[in-house]
Amino acid sequence: MAYDDNNIFAKILRGEIPCKKVYEDEHTLAFHDINPQAPVHVLVIPKGAYVSMDDFSAKASATEQAAFVRAIGQVALQLGIVDSGYRVLANHGRDGHQEVPHLHMHVFGGRDLGPMIGRPRS
Ligand code: 5GP
Numbered sequence: 001m002a003y004d005d006n007n008i009f010a011k012i013l014r015g016e017i018p019c020k021k022v023y024e025d026e027h028t029l030a031f032h033d034i035n036p037q038a039p040v041h042v043l044v045i046p047k048g049a050y051v052s053m054d055d056f057s058a059k060a061s062a063t064e065q066a067a068f069v070r071a072i073g074q075v076a077l078q079l080g081i082v083d084s085g086y087r088v089l090a091n092h093g094r095d096g097h098q099e100v101p102h103l104h105m106h107v108f109g110g111r112d113l114g115p116m117i118g119r120p121r122s
Contacts, residue, residue: 023044043105
């Protein structure tokens with residue numbers, strides 16, 4: 001899938017739409033999800049134009065990839081969910097129900113998060 005410069009996270013990165021920032025470094029930004037599904041629900045995104053994990057792992061530099069992984073750990077530490085536990089999840093493409101076509105990791109925590117994956121509705 002080609003990257004769409006008009007996706008909502010690209011607008012956040014350009015400062016056209018506000019976000020509640022949690023963490024930022026040269027290559028990565030993390031901010032609170034606008035519609036949280038748990039007491040802690042943060043999105044971690046690379047600043048580069050990547051659609052998905054496969055795209056990012058194929059095209060991003062080692063420095064960008066390391067920064068992304070480090071940011072996820074930093075967010076968990078910063079938000080105090082390391083001891084209680086948390087979940088990191090990324091949705092990709094149609095079957096993953098990805099809504100925003102810019103790579104993002106969801107970091108959930110602050111309550112019992114239940115089973116890893118729901119059954120499809122019939
Ligand atoms: P996806 O289904 O693509 O994995 O999740 C996209 C996430 O982005 C959703 O959890 C949604 O609530 C969040 N989101 C959509 N638009 C905005 C926005 O403008 N600001 C923030 N902070 N989150 C957003």
